[in-house]
Amino acid sequence: xxxxxxxxxxxxxxxxxxxxxxxxxxxxxxxxxxxxxxxxxxxxxxxxxxxxxxxxxxxxxxxxxxxxxxxxxxxxxxxxxxxxxxxxxxxxxxxxxxxxxxxxxxxxxxxxxxxxxxxxxxxxxxxxxxxxxxxxxxxxxxxxxxxxxxxxxxxxxxxxxxxxxxxxxxxxxxxxxxxxxxxxxxxxxxxxxxxxxxxxxxxxxxxxxxxxxxxxxxxxxxxxxxxxxxxxxxxxxxxxxxxxxxxxxxxxxxxxxxxxxxxxxxxxxxxxxxxxxxxxxxxxxxxxxxxxxxxxxxxxxxxxxxxxxxxxxxxxxxxxxxxxxxxxxxxxxxxxxxxxxxxx
Numbered sequence: 273x274x275x276x277x278x279x280x281x282x283x284x285x286x287x288x289x290x291x292x293x294x295x296x297x298x299x300x301x302x303x304x305x306x307x308x309x310x311x312x313x314x315x316x317x318x319x320x321x322x323x324x325x326x327x328x329x330x331x332x333x334x335x336x337x338x339x340x341x342x343x344x345x346x347x348x349x350x351x352x353x354x355x356x357x358x359x360x361x362x363x364x365x366x367x368x369x370x371x372x373x374x375x376x377x378x379x380x381x382x383x384x385x386x387x388x389x390x391x392x393x394x395x396x397x398x399x400x401x402x403x404x405x406x407x408x409x410x411x412x413x414x415x416x417x418x419x420x421x422x423x424x425x426x427x428x429x430x431x432x433x434x435x436x437x438x439x440x441x442x443x444x445x446x447x448x449x450x451x452x453x454x455x456x457x458x459x460x461x462x463x464x465x466x467x468x469x470x471x472x473x474x475x476x477x478x479x480x481x482x483x484x485x486x487x488x489x490x491x492x493x494x495x496x497x498x499x500x501x502x503x504x505x506x507x508x509x510x511x512x513x514x515x516x517x518x519x520x521x522x523x524x525x526x527x528x529x530x531x532x533x534x535x536x537x538x539x540x541x542x543x544x545x546x547x548x549x550x551x552x553x554x555x556x557x558x559x560x561x562x563x564x565x566x567x568x569x570x571x572x573x574x575x576x577x578x579x580x581x582x583x584x585x586x587x588x589x590x591x592x593x594x595x596x597x598x599x600x601x602x603x604x605x606x607x608x609x610x611x612x613x614x615x616x
Contacts, residue, residue, distance in 0.1 A: 273580070275525040276598070277308055277610040278490040285317070287485035291477065292321055294458045299346065301478030302337065303329030305530075308489075308605030309613055314482060315341040325365075327476045331357035334364045346452070348476070350386060350394055351377050365414050369394040374407050382412040384452055387437050389418045390428070398437060401444035408446075415450030415474075416441055422455050430456055431463045438468055452476055483605055491608070492598040493564060496581060497522035508575040508583060512558070517588035520574055522581055523564060523599060530607040531563065532577035563601040566593060570602075 292298050300323055302314035311328070315337050318326045327346040328334045334345045335358040343363070350369035353376040362382075368374045369386040377383060385404065388395030395418075396404075418437055420430050434453065441448040452474045453461075464473055483489065498521055501507060501514040514520075525531040539545045554560065562573045562584055574585040586592050593599060 273496060273524050274494050274611045275529050275531075275608075276492050276494075277605075277613045278492060279309075279613055279615050280488045280490075281615045283485060284488040285320075287488060288317065288321060288481055291481050291484060292323075295461065295475040295477060297472055297474045298323065298481070299325045299327050299452065299474045299476045300481055301327040301348070301476050303327070303333055303348065303478065304606060305609055307478060307482040308491075308603075308608050308610055309482060311337060312340050313613065319343070325474070327478075331355070331360060331364075331366075334360055338363065344382075346384065346476075351381075351383075367417065368411075369396060371396065371400060371403055371407065374404070374411070377411060379410040380412065382414050384415050384417045385413070386417045386419070387441070389420060389433055389437065391419050391421055393419065395419070398440040401440055401446060405445055413447065415452055416446075416448065417452040418454075420453065420455045431460050431467070434464055434473075435467055438471060450474065479606070489605070491601050491603050491605075491610070493523040493525045493582075493601055495521060495523055495593045495595050495597045495599060498592045498595060510575055512575060514585070518590075519586045519588070519592040521564075521566075521571070521584045521586055521592065523584060524580070524611070525564075525582055525601065526577045526580040528579050529609050529611075531582055531601075531603065532560075532573070533607060534604075535607065563603050565600050565602070566590070 300318040302311045302318065306314050311333060315326060319341055324343045325346055326337060326341050326343060327348055328337050330349050331347055334347050337345055338361050344365055345363055346365045348367055351366045351373045353372055365382040365384055366377060367386050368377060368383045386395040388397050418434055438448055438451065448471055450472050454476045456475060461473055461475065498519055500519050503514055503516045505514045507514065507520055527533060539548055560573045562571050562582060564571045564584055567590060571584040571586060574583040
């Protein structure tokens with residue numbers, strides 16, 4: 273009863289090394305579910321790569337990662353006034369995104385100041401930077417940060433956005449020797465390096481580093497039961513009728529693993545919108561494609577996924593798998609909790 277993530281370990285690590293070669297000052301990110309691999313595994317791999325800073329999502333994740341990673345830990349979630357965080361070791365760097373937070377952060381804390389950019393999520397406005405100078409004596413300033421958008425439909429230049437922030441930091445009389453960035457390619461980083469040779473730009477990278485070579489990772493689910501059904505046979509919690517002769521396949525992987533749970537996605541273009549409308553229409557008649565595949569074809573859910581298993585319908589004209597077989601499935605790694613990661 274296992275949902276497994278199989279890893280071509282050498283290929284996976286070779287990809288990591290290639291990304292590290294592209295982004296010399298890379299800061300790996302290990303947060304959330306650890307991109308399906310677990311934060312502990314990623315912390316160990318980050319240490320193997322020789323990195324000296326690991327970015328995590330929350331203070332709680334930092335407290336855990338400190339057991340596995342000997343370098344510094346950069347918490348990406350901004351410090352909040354009055355937050356209830358676990359005791360953190362000195363190796364932890366906090367992100368600060370407001371003047372109020374900077375005034376409230378415990379004395380002696382290592383901090384990175386997040387500047388507001390086109391993301392408009394959180395961050396210190398550039399016109400607030402001059403006020404920082406009088407507030408930094410009680411903390412250890414480790415640099416500044418910008419979180420950049422993935423898409424730029426207005427064709428704006430990310431390098432220009434970062435350069436504008438760097439200029440504003442310098443104009444405020446603040447040291448700008450270190451800047452942490454997200455979502456900037458190596459070519460743009462090179463351009464920034466040319467424009468600001470005295471500043472070290474660190475790229476915080478998660479998805480591209482851990483999931484960039486999709487062929488190195490394979491998700492598989494175990495077949496737990498295979499039950500033949502005739503057309504009209506009722507089955508499951510809701511006693512649906514089988515649409516035709518076939519088999520019900522019970523496979524590992526349910527809502528507890530993140531199977532069948534989807535986050536809203538951004539539709540690009542007409543084709544994506546038409547697919548979304550078709551998918552919504554099928555769902556209204558209780559027809560939903562599953563992420564599981566058999567014999568090269570995607571299978572339909574027989575009913576909504578359960579806590580730890582899913583039931584699929586296989587039409588009668590197709591030979592069913594055997595109990596114990598493993599079926600591939602296409603899942604979003606950042607929302608899937610695997611029972612095990614298998615190295616090969």
